[in-house]
Amino acid sequence: MMGRAVPAQRRCRGLALSVGVFLAALIAPAVRADDKLLLTGSSTVAPLAAEIAKRYESLHPGVRVDVQMGGSARGVTDIRHGLADIGMVSRALKADEADLTAYTIAFDGVTMIVNKVNPITTLTEEQIVAIYTGKIREWSAVGPGKGQIVIENKAEGRSTLELFLDHFKLSSPEIKADVVVGDNEEALKFVSVSPNALGYVSIGGAVYAADSGVPIKALPLDGVEPTIEAVATRKFPILRELNLVLARPPEGRVKDFINYAQSGEVYDLVKELFYVPIR
Amino acid sequence: MISSKSSSTFRFVDRISKAEPWEDRLLRMILWPAGVLAGTVSLAIVLVITIEAGPGLGEIGVVRLLADPSWHPANGRFNLLPIIVDTVLVAALATSLAAAAGILSAIFCTSFAPRMLATCFTRMIELLAGIPSVVFGLWGMTVLVPAVAALAPPGPSLLAATLVLTLMILPTVTLVATSSLSRVPASLLIGGKALGLSAWSIATKIALPAARRGIATGVVLALGRALGETMAVLMVSGNIVQIPGSLFDPIRTLPATIALEIPYAEGLHRASLFVCALVLMAIVLTTVCFIELFQPESARD
Numbered sequence: 001m002m003g004r005a006v007p008a009q010r011r012c013r014g015l016a017l018s019v020g021v022f023l024a025a026l027i028a029p030a031v032r033a034d035d036k037l038l039l040t041g042s043s044t045v046a047p048l049a050a051e052i053a054k055r056y057e058s059l060h061p062g063v064r065v066d067v068q069m070g071g072s073a074r075g076v077t078d079i080r081h082g083l084a085d086i087g088m089v090s091r092a093l094k095a096d097e098a099d100l101t102a103y104t105i106a107f108d109g110v111t112m113i114v115n116k117v118n119p120i121t122t123l124t125e126e127q128i129v130a131i132y133t134g135k136i137r138e139w140s141a142v143g144p145g146k147g148q149i150v151i152e153n154k155a156e157g158r159s160t161l162e163l164f165l166d167h168f169k170l171s172s173p174e175i176k177a178d179v180v181v182g183d184n185e186e187a188l189k190f191v192s193v194s195p196n197a198l199g200y201v202s203i204g205g206a207v208y209a210a211d212s213g214v215p216i217k218a219l220p221l222d223g224v225e226p227t228i229e230a231v232a233t234r235k236f237p238i239l240r241e242l243n244l245v246l247a248r249p250p251e252g253r254v255k256d257f258i259n260y261a262q263s264g265e266v267y268d269l270v271k272e273l274f275y276v277p278i279r
Numbered sequence: 280m281i282s283s284k285s286s287s288t289f290r291f292v293d294r295i296s297k298a299e300p301w302e303d304r305l306l307r308m309i310l311w312p313a314g315v316l317a318g319t320v321s322l323a324i325v326l327v328i329t330i331e332a333g334p335g336l337g338e339i340g341v342v343r344l345l346a347d348p349s350w351h352p353a354n355g356r357f358n359l360l361p362i363i364v365d366t367v368l369v370a371a372l373a374t375s376l377a378a379a380a381g382i383l384s385a386i387f388c389t390s391f392a393p394r395m396l397a398t399c400f401t402r403m404i405e406l407l408a409g410i411p412s413v414v415f416g417l418w419g420m421t422v423l424v425p426a427v428a429a430l431a432p433p434g435p436s437l438l439a440a441t442l443v444l445t446l447m448i449l450p451t452v453t454l455v456a457t458s459s460l461s462r463v464p465a466s467l468l469i470g471g472k473a474l475g476l477s478a479w480s481i482a483t484k485i486a487l488p489a490a491r492r493g494i495a496t497g498v499v500l501a502l503g504r505a506l507g508e509t510m511a512v513l514m515v516s517g518n519i520v521q522i523p524g525s526l527f528d529p530i531r532t533l534p535a536t537i538a539l540e541i542p543y544a545e546g547l548h549r550a551s552l553f554v555c556a557l558v559l560m561a562i563v564l565t566t567v568c569f570i571e572l573f574q575p576e577s578a579r580d
Contacts, residue, residue, distance in 0.1 A: 043543045071545055148432040155518070156353045157543035172351045178433035178529060180518035182539045193421050194434060 037065040037257055041075020041088030044159035045242045048106060049088055051269040052261050065257070076100065079247050085254050087245040090159060102243040103250075105261045106275040109203035110163045110238040111226035113188070115195045116215035119144040123219055129168050131198060134176030139196065152187060152199030153177035160184070164200055167238045184274050192216050203231055205274035231276040242275060325560070332557045335550030344554060350520040350531075352540070352548035359551075361522045363558060365530040368523075369437060369512070370505035373444035374452075378498045380445070381452030382487075385494075389460040390482040401457065408450035416514035419443040424515055431527040435517030438526040443511050448501035455497025459490035496570055503566045507559065509534035533559040 039049050046069045053065035070078075072089040076097060079087035093102050112128065114120055120143045123131075130136040131149055139145035153175055154161035165171060179197070181187045184205035191197045192214050203226055206218040218226040222237050230236040250258055260266065267277040335344075339357050347358035384404075388397040419439055428434030463486045471481040487494075509532075517529020518539060533555045541552050 043545070069543075069545070150428070150433040155539035156351065157540055157545070157548060159543065172354050173349055173356065177519060178517060179435050180531070180539065182513075182542075186514075189420065190435075193425060194428065196428070196432065 035060075035063045035253065037063070037085045037253060038068070038083075039065065039086045039088055039244070040068045040070055040078045040084040041245075042072040042090035042159075042242070043069040043157075044090035044108065045075075045088035045105075045244075048242065048270065048273050048275060049244070049261070051273065052105075052266050053257075055266065055269065056257060056260055059260075063253070075245060079245055082247075086257070089243045089245050091240050091243075093243070093245065097245075100245045100247055101249075102241070102245050103258050103262060104241045104243050104278055105266075106242045106270045106277060107231050107234075108159070108163070108240050108242055108275050109226075109231040109236045110160050110167070110200050111203045111206050111236075112198065112200050112219045112221065113191050113206050113216050114198055114219065115191055115193075116217050117195050118217065120219070123221075125168065125222065129170065132168070132170065132175050132177070147196045150179060150194055150197040151175075151177045152179045152181060152190060152197055154187070154200075155180055155182050158182070160200065160202055163238060163240055188214055188216060202274040203236065204228065204271060204276050208271070208274070228276055232279045328553055328556050328560065332550060332553035335547065335554040338547060339551060339554075344551070350536075352544070352551055355547075357547075357551050358520075359555065359558065361520050362531050362533055362536055362555070363562075364522050365437075365516075365520075366506060366532040366534075366559070367562065369440050369444060369516070369530060369532060370502055372437075372441045373448060373505045374498060374502045376441065376445040377449045377452045377501055381449055381497075381501075382456050382494060384453055385456035385460050386482045386487070388457050390478055390486065401454070404450045404453050407446065408454070412447060412508060412511040413514075415443050415447050416511035419511060419515035427527065431525075433517065433529065435515055435529050436527045437516070437523045437530045440512050440516035440530060440532075441526075443515050444505050444508060447508060447511060448505050451501040451504060452494075452497050455500070456490070456494045459493025459497070460486050462493070463489045499566055499569045503563050506563050506566065507534055509538050513538055533562075 037053075039046075039053070046067050050067040053067055057063055057065055067088075068084075072091060075084070075087035075089045078084040079100065087100070089102065090108070093100055112123060118139070120139065123142060127136065127142045131142070132151060132153075136142060137148055139147055139149055154164070156172065161172070179190060181190055181199075184201040187199045187201045188205060188209045191199045192209075203218070206216065206226065207228055210216055210218060220226060224230050224236050226236065231239060244258055244261060246254065246258075262278065264277075270277045335357075344357055344359045346360075347356045349356045350358050350362065384400070388400055392400065419442070423439050423442060424434040424436075427436055427439050467485050467489060468481055471485045476484070512532050513535040516532065516535060518531045518535055519529040520531045520536075521528065523530050537552050537555050537559075540548070544552055
């Protein structure tokens with residue numbers, strides 16, 4: 001019985017081997033070293049950088065751009081040690097990072113949103129902190145409207161959560177939320193079907209959603225209306241830059257890529273990811 | 280049991296075909312790599328998850344995974360216990376509801392309903408089985424959650440998740456129970472009738488016990504699906520990590536945790552999500568073992 005099975009096994013081993021070699025030949029990168037770019041750093045910048053890289057590759061056949069996540073800190077470390085060609089950092093550079101140069105490719109702002117039927121027109125920063133830490137539970141305590149506030153928060157690790165916590169000087173464990181969602185789309189969807197919900201999303205996401213008829217309302221913060229202009233002119237209070245950083249003056253392929261990433265040709269990609277293009 | 284059976288089948292095939300026809304040889308050449316590939320892929324998945332979870336189990340440790348003050352991985356707190364409890368709780372509740380409704384409707388279909396109505400009902404249940412889970416989630420989020428919120432805020436809750444899951448696994452329980460009941464030998468049912476038993480007694484005292492293994496397999500299959508369901512639950516459960524005090528409190532399941540947090544997780548946070556995957560697999564595998572327990576005897580029927 002086994003005598004018959006063995007040749008069959010041997011045959012398929014040969015087959016598997018040839019299939020493997022064929023696949024390896026397909027996957028093997030036929031790219032020269034000087035046509036390869038490596039970007040590492042912030043997971044907020046990475047999705048945008050990856051989209052830009054994809055389009056850049058299609059415009060420059062033979063060039064390969066790799067984007068790896070690892071946080072803004074890794075972006076800074078890698079570019080200092082020459083481990084990456086370009087670093088990605090989702091904030092302005094700090095004072096002790098003066099050896100680096102930042103090239104802003106987009107802005108990201110965070111705005112509070114409520115359902116369109118909610119009569120509330122504005123919330124102060126103190127009220128927002130009190131609501132998110134569970135000290136205020138009713139809409140009647142902060143203005144017109146009634147019912148229990150349904151507090152929406154983002155999942156751990158999301159960049160909008162970090163920006164929100166950072167601005168309001170809160171830490172994750174202090175927040176008493178009723179609903180946790182993943183991305184902006186889910187947050188918008190939930191608030192659009194929940195009359196008593198309060199949430200926060202990327203400002204671009206809120207503006208594009210409201211424009212396309214989703215029943216939500218973005219609230220002004222510190223008297224600044226949540227608009228794309230307020231972000232682009234850096235007037236909106238909860239705001240950050242999405243940067244590509246370099247340790248040396250840009251040249252060659254790196255310079256070309258950065259110019260492309262800052263050009264108007266990628267604004268549609270910036271908007272798709274709910275960020276705000278630079279002007 | 281299963282392996283010994285299949286090897287005896289092979290021996291039988293060997294005996295009748297001294298010179299193996301070329302179709303069989305071709306089939307062997309196709310089947311061998313296919314089998315090897317399937318086996319390798321599933322082993323590779325288990326291996327990768329275990330390796331990725333390694334730092335989580337090693338550096339965080341089982342004690343902290345079960346006893347940290349909360350689940351805030353970005354702040355170094357990794358208490359998985361409420362998530363595990365929620366996962367099992369919502370799956371168990373949904374499976375009980377689906378089992379009750381599914382078995383009762385299967386009895387109705389096989390013993391009481393006119394043939395037209397039974398066929399119609401079965402088609403409807405099959406339609407329910409064909410609805411993608413994200414559609415259930417969307418329906419739950421836009422219809423069920425606001426309805427629950429009107430009863431007791433906030434709305435996304437254990438109750439909403441249980442109801443959506445129940446609807447999703449109901450077809451599995453109902454269809455398996457219906458086919459098990461309709462495979463009960465007619466002689467048993469006729470015997471019951473000859474003894475002058477009522478239709479209800481025939482259904483519950485004769486048909487149901489005779490079909491119980493098949494029904495139990497269906498229920499366990501449904502439980503497995505309920506444990507692993509991600510999207511629909513994520514959309515209606517609220518995803519707050521806590522052991523719920525009531526049906527109206529939000530909960531967070533293991534698959535939802537992985538789906539929500541993996542895109543931006545790094546370091547220990549990422550490793551802890553692979554621990555979630557490992558725990559989930561262990562729970563699902565345990566339920567599959569229950570199916571294996573039922574299987575041998577039902578095969579003999």
